[in-house]
Amino acid sequence: MSTIITKFSISFIIFIEFLLFTSSFSAQQIEANIKINQDSPQIIGIEGRFLRENQTKSNKNWAFLNSFAGVENLGERVSDLNLKDKQGENISVRKFAAGEYLADEAANVWSYQTDANLLPQNINAMAHVSWLTQEQGILMLGDLLPQFEKSDNQKISARIKFNLPKEWKIISSEKKTAENTFTVENVEKAIFLIGKNWREKEISNGKDKLNFAISGDWQFSDAEAHETASDIFARYKQLFGEIPDERIQISLVRFPKDVKFGRWEAETRGANLMVLSSDMPFKALSLQRLHEQLRHELFHLWIPNNLALTGNYDWFYEGFTVYQALRTGVEMNQIRFEDFLDTLSQAYNLDNLQTRKISLIEFSKNRWSGLGNPQVYARGMIAAFLCDIALLRTSRGKRSVSDFLKETYQKYRVPNEPQDGSTAILGALEQHKELNSIVEKYIKGFGKVDWAADLESVGIVAKEENSFTHLTIKAKPNGRQKDLLDKLGYNNWQKVLGKAK
Ligand SMILES: [Zn+2]
Numbered sequence: 001m002s003t004i005i006t007k008f009s010i011s012f013i014i015f016i017e018f019l020l021f022t023s024s025f026s027a028q029q030i031e032a033n034i035k036i037n038q039d040s041p042q043i044i045g046i047e048g049r050f051l052r053e054n055q056t057k058s059n060k061n062w063a064f065l066n067s068f069a070g071v072e073n074l075g076e077r078v079s080d081l082n083l084k085d086k087q088g089e090n091i092s093v094r095k096f097a098a099g100e101y102l103a104d105e106a107a108n109v110w111s112y113q114t115d116a117n118l119l120p121q122n123i124n125a126m127a128h129v130s131w132l133t134q135e136q137g138i139l140m141l142g143d144l145l146p147q148f149e150k151s152d153n154q155k156i157s158a159r160i161k162f163n164l165p166k167e168w169k170i171i172s173s174e175k176k177t178a179e180n181t182f183t184v185e186n187v188e189k190a191i192f193l194i195g196k197n198w199r200e201k202e203i204s205n206g207k208d209k210l211n212f213a214i215s216g217d218w219q220f221s222d223a224e225a226h227e228t229a230s231d232i233f234a235r236y237k238q239l240f241g242e243i244p245d246e247r248i249q250i251s252l253v254r255f256p257k258d259v260k261f262g263r264w265e266a267e268t269r270g271a272n273l274m275v276l277s278s279d280m281p282f283k284a285l286s287l288q289r290l291h292e293q294l295r296h297e298l299f300h301l302w303i304p305n306n307l308a309l310t311g312n313y314d315w316f317y318e319g320f321t322v323y324q325a326l327r328t329g330v331e332m333n334q335i336r337f338e339d340f341l342d343t344l345s346q347a348y349n350l351d352n353l354q355t356r357k358i359s360l361i362e363f364s365k366n367r368w369s370g371l372g373n374p375q376v377y378a379r380g381m382i383a384a385f386l387c388d389i390a391l392l393r394t395s396r397g398k399r400s401v402s403d404f405l406k407e408t409y410q411k412y413r414v415p416n417e418p419q420d421g422s423t424a425i426l427g428a429l430e431q432h433k434e435l436n437s438i439v440e441k442y443i444k445g446f447g448k449v450d451w452a453a454d455l456e457s458v459g460i461v462a463k464e465e466n467s468f469t470h471l472t473i474k475a476k477p478n479g480r481q482k483d484l485l486d487k488l489g490y491n492n493w494q495k496v497l498g499k500a501k
Pocket residue numbers: 015016017296300317318321
């Protein structure tokens with residue numbers, strides 16, 4: 001995966017997130033001790049057992065997560081798997097592939113080692129799977145623990161105890177019950193920041209609290225990062241009318257020093273938001289990059305992470321997130337309206353280069369194959385923009401894509417019944433007549449984007465130069481176009497300047 005270092009680019013290529021489900025709480029089903037040695041911290045020793053056999057059955061097949069978010073061969077990190085039965089007798093076990101084992105009988109107790117040294121070959125993986133350096137790391141139970149058999153939406157809960165080198169601390173949004181001990185509701189979502197060098201801060205925003213952990217030096221101050229997170233969070237709370245979770249953990253970690261400027265990778269898993277990033281050469285750029293990262297990732301706390309929708313529907317939750325995050329950037333005066341148009345132009349040009357005859361829905365299904373990414377972001381964003389224009393135009397500026405997002409969130413948020421994401425969202429879009437042709441042409445269809453008439457309706461023109469398209473404001477927009485441009489945020493800077501006077 002490569003990285004775009006453009007001032008206001010949306011960095012389509014490097015966003016990677018995913019969806020996890022939530023269901024009701026149950027008492028812990030497993031117990032695990034995670035041990036890290038002072039001398040060789042990257043080798044993690046894990047021992048565990050089943051606490052409630054009827055719910056989480058061991059079978060004879062043991063498997064560890066092998067592939068996740070484009071990170072492959074995770075099974076190779078696992079070694080020395082030992083199994084025991086209830087009486088403490090050893091069970092014979094054979095390895096037949098990396099991370100895959102076959103035992104002679106069902107086991108009750110297990111132990112193994114994981115080598116969590118991912119650096120420096122695959123630093124993009126740092127936002128998605130467990131890693132440890134000599135001094136710190138992020139542990140994600142989803143790839144550390146074995147893959148337990150469960151029904152579709154079932155959560156596996158656990159009691160987790162850590163044994164860490166002296167002076168290492170643990171930061172987590174999971175419930176702490178004793179020193180270095182936690183009860184975890186859902187092992188697939190659980191994340192622990194461990195080690196030295198974490199600067200932790202609880203940010204209060206009214207009665208809402210965000211926990212923010214930063215490591216490494218940045219061009220901006222910790223206080224600036226806290227303020228940014230708090231402001232964007234408040235904006236989204238206002239949009240959705242509620243907060244999705246009361247225990248939100250944000251972590252911002254610097255990639256190792258030899259990584260180029262501008263590169264970053266992020267994931268928002270449940271209520272855990274992780275940004276792994278390099279810095280930018282100047283403070284203003286560095287802050288802009290942080291704004292962009294947080295606008296996008298914080299949005300995912302609501303969409304899709306608190307939706308009861310299933311399946312691969314990232315054409316919606318990535319496309320609309322990237323668009324709404326950009327819109328929010330204009331609203332908050334973090335970016336200019338020209339930057340908004342530039343990003344849309346880039347998305348259009350990227351989509352235009354696409355020669356495969358495949359729809360957004362098909363793209364989404366192939367997300368990790370390298371086929372879907374980054375087109376899902378680019379074309380999804382264009383679709384969201386066109387929906388915004390259509391909603392604004394037909395309602396004479398009274399309704400926008402924000403209203404659609406709010407309604408969709410409220411209708412499909414947990415604890416509603418899980419249902420297929422693509423079907424649900426397509427249904428919701430098709431409720432609006434003015435969106436039908438956008439859905440047909442650009443979401444279900446794969447034709448080139450032909451947006452001249454839509455752009456004209458809001459006073460924007462697409463100019464083509466050297467086969468690249470660039471969006472600008474019409475020289476003399478009429479009154480109606482001016483109104484709609486205003487709704488898109490065109491005059492936002494002037495408004496704020498006006499207020500400041
Ligand atoms: Zn995303």
